[in-house]
Each structure stands twice: as structure tokens, then as C-alpha cells.
Amino acid sequence: xxxxxxxxxxxxxxxxxxxxxxxxxxxxxxxxxxxxxxxxxxxxxxxxxxxxxxxxxxxxxxxxxxxxxxxxxxxxxxxxxxxxxxxxxxxxxxxxxxxxxxxxxxxxxxxxxxxxxxxxxxxxxxxxxxxxxxxxxxxxxxxxxxxxxxxxxxxxxxxxxxxxxxxxxxxxxxxxxxxxxxxxxxxxxxxxxxxxxxxxxxxxxxxxxxxxxxxxxxxxxxxxxxxxxxxxxxxxxxxxxxxxxxxxxxxxxxxxxxxxxxxxxxxxxxxxxxxxxxxxxxxxxxxxxxxxxxxxxxxxxxxxxxxxxxxxxxxxxxxxxxxxxxxxxxxxxxxxxxxxxxxxxxxxxxxxxxxxxxx
Numbered sequence: 001x002x003x004x005x006x007x008x009x010x011x012x013x014x015x016x017x018x019x020x021x022x023x024x025x026x027x028x029x030x031x032x033x034x035x036x037x038x039x040x041x042x043x044x045x046x047x048x049x050x051x052x053x054x055x056x057x058x059x060x061x062x063x064x065x066x067x068x069x070x071x072x073x074x075x076x077x078x079x080x081x082x083x084x085x086x087x088x089x090x091x092x093x094x095x096x097x098x099x100x101x102x103x104x105x106x107x108x109x110x111x112x113x114x115x116x117x118x119x120x121x122x123x124x125x126x127x128x129x130x131x132x133x134x135x136x137x138x139x140x141x142x143x144x145x146x147x148x149x150x151x152x153x154x155x156x157x158x159x160x161x162x163x164x165x166x167x168x169x170x171x172x173x174x175x176x177x178x179x180x181x182x183x184x185x186x187x188x189x190x191x192x193x194x195x196x197x198x199x200x201x202x203x204x205x206x207x208x209x210x211x212x213x214x215x216x217x218x219x220x221x222x223x224x225x226x227x228x229x230x231x232x233x234x235x236x237x238x239x240x241x242x243x244x245x246x247x248x249x250x251x252x253x254x255x256x257x258x259x260x261x262x263x264x265x266x267x268x269x270x271x272x273x274x275x276x277x278x279x280x281x282x283x284x285x286x287x288x289x290x291x292x293x294x295x296x297x298x299x300x301x302x303x304x305x306x307x308x309x310x311x312x313x314x315x316x317x318x319x320x321x322x323x324x325x326x327x328x329x330x331x332x333x334x335x336x337x338x339x340x341x342x343x344x345x346x347x348x349x350x351x352x353x354x355x356x357x358x359x
Contacts, residue, residue: 035240054160055148081098084097092112092114093209101166135203
């Protein structure tokens with residue numbers, strides 16, 4: 001009987017262990033949120049730092065920067081991202097494609113660059129609908145005019161079309177393994193140009209870019225996985241931005257939080273000095289300030305406050321002199337001031353005490 005109970009207990013333990021092992025099955029790429037692996041703010045950042053589209057493609061695939069973490073074909077290597085361009089008049093449509101296999105590409109994002117009638121240039125980075133959902137758009141505001149703008153509207157400009165393909169990559173490139181998402185996010189926060197602003201919007205500016213894109217779209221990954229669109233992966237939200245809001249992610253605000261924290265830290269000495277100086281001029285009860293500020297502050301107090309305390313010597317001379325002329329009951333003043341006051345009293349006071357003998 002004991003043997004049967006022992007055997008039954010052993011079988012139960014083995015069965016429970018197998019169930020736990022099944023529950024710990026690793027999450028494969030089809031169950032992960034693929035939009036976590038390419039931050040469009042980072043794309044906008046390196047676009048503003050590039051000198052041309054060839055340099056932009058190099059930065060996208062730089063093994064040192066590691067801007068992308070996409071592995072759509074599940075070969076445990078981050079996909080190469082190629083860049084192609086279509087141009088019509090004042091509109092440049094730049095398409096970023098993930099290279100999945102020979103002649104198989106998946107668009108992951110587009111960049112609309114358009115010059116308005118007032119010659120103001122607008123840039124929008126738009127996530128692919130399959131990858132990021134509807135109208136997931138970042139509009140960068142660059143702190144200085146990007147160098148890449150210079151060549152876009154030249155008379156002899158030729159649209160850029162990447163010459164790299166599956167198995168044929170530039171010498172600087174080598175494939176690396178995808179990171180865990182938290183590591184990728186930390187890497188992106190380091191590589192973002194914090195001098196720029198990255199504003200989320202949900203309206204595409206350029207209608208012309210939409211027309212151009214409809215004839216150039218590549219969706220190799222989408223065709224292979226038709227049931228894995230963003231709307232199916234995340235049924236309760238419209239796009240990646242709403243997903244971040246829903247799951248309480250701080251990814252979208254990490255840059256602004258870091259920038260605000262940076263500006264709250266100690267500033268330069270010159271800024272600090274200016275602030276203290278202005279406080280000294282406006283706050284009579286302020287604490288000790290730099291020496292020059294004290295001189296000006298105390299001087300103005302002496303002229304306006306008869307009961308002021310001891311001030312620098314020059315300020316006292318001017319203050320006491322004015323008191324002697326206006327206050328007959330003033331106390332002992334500097335010698336010159338006393339001489340003038342006593343002299344005027346002698347001439348105006350008929351009942352003055354003993355005068356000089358000649359008088």
C-alpha cells in the first residue's frame with residue numbers, strides 16, 4: 001500500500017513539473033510587440049544629424065549606434081534597413097525597408113520632407129500601419145537646420161536608392177543579435193539628440209506623399225503574417241502611442257523627462273550670478289551676495305531708508321550729508337557737514353550765543 005502511495009505521489013510530482021515547464025515556454029517573435037524594436041524618435045534624431053541619405057542609411061545600420069532592434073525574419077540577427085526615395089516637386093518621400101530575404105522587403109517607416117509655399121520645411125516620421133497602427137507620426141523640431149536639407153532641392157538632385165540587398169551589405173556593417181527590449185530602450189535614450197523636440201501628432205501633412213507611397217509600398221512580412229497586424233496584436237488601441245498610454249509605458253516621455261531633469265540641475269556659474277544679483281536689487285532682506293552686488297544694494301538702501309544700518313564709507317558720506325541739510329536734530333556728522341550747518345545757524349539765529357569779538 002505504501003509503495004502504491006509513493007508511486008502515485010511520484011507520478012503527481014512529475015506531471016506538475018511538466019505543466020510548470022510548459023508555462024515557462026519562452027516568448028517567440030510572433031508573440032512579442034514588434035513596434036518596441038524601432039523607436040521612431042531615434043530615426044528622426046539621426047535623420048537630422050545626417051549629411052545626406054547615404055549617411056542616414058549608414059547611421060540606421062551602424063553596429064555601434066544600434067538604432068534598430070528589428071528581427072522580422074526570426075534569424076536571431078537584427079535586419080538590415082535600406083533606404084529608397086521618391087521625389088516630386090517639393091515633396092520627398094523616404095522609405096525605410098527591412099531586408100528579410102532575397103527580394104523580400106517590409107516597410108517599417110517613411111519620412112515625409114516637404115517645402116511649403118513660404119519655403120518652410122516640414123518633416124514627419126510615419127510608422128508603417130502594419131507595424132505601428134494608424135497615424136503613428138512623430139514631427140521633429142530640430143534645434144538647428146539639418147545639413148541634409150541643403151541638397152534636396154538642387155537643380156541636379158537625383159533621388160537616393162540603396163544599392164544594398166540581401167547578402168550584399170556595406171563593409172562597415174555586421175549583423176548583431178537582438179537585445180531584450182529594456183536594453184534597447186536604454187540604448188535609444190543615450191543616442192537621442194536631446195537638443196531636438198519630438199512631437200507626436202496623428203495627422204499627416206503631405207497628401208502628395210500619401211499618393212507617392214501607395215505606388216511604392218513593400219509588405220513582404222505582412223504577406224507572410226497576415227494575422228499579425230497591429231490591430232490584431234492590440235485590439236483595444238489604435239496605434240503604438242495609445243498602446244503606451246494604455247500600458248502605462250514611460251517610453252514616450254523618457255526623453256522629455258530626462259531633458260527636464262537636466263535643465264533642473266545646476267546651471268553655469270554665470271547664470272547663477274545673474275540671478276543672485278537681481279534678487280539683491282529687489283529683496284531688501286536678502287542674504288549675503290557677491291561684493292559688487294552689496295555695494296549697489298546698500299547704497300540704494302541708504303538713500304531711501306533713514307534708519308539703515310552701517311554701509312560702506314562712500315555711501316555713509318553721501319547719506320549723512322543729506323541728513324545734515326534736512327534734519328536740524330541730526331547727530332554728529334562728518335566735519336565738513338558740521339561746518340556748513342553751524343555757519344548757517346549762526347547767520348540765522350539772532351539769539352545765538354557769544355559771537356566773535358569783531359562782530
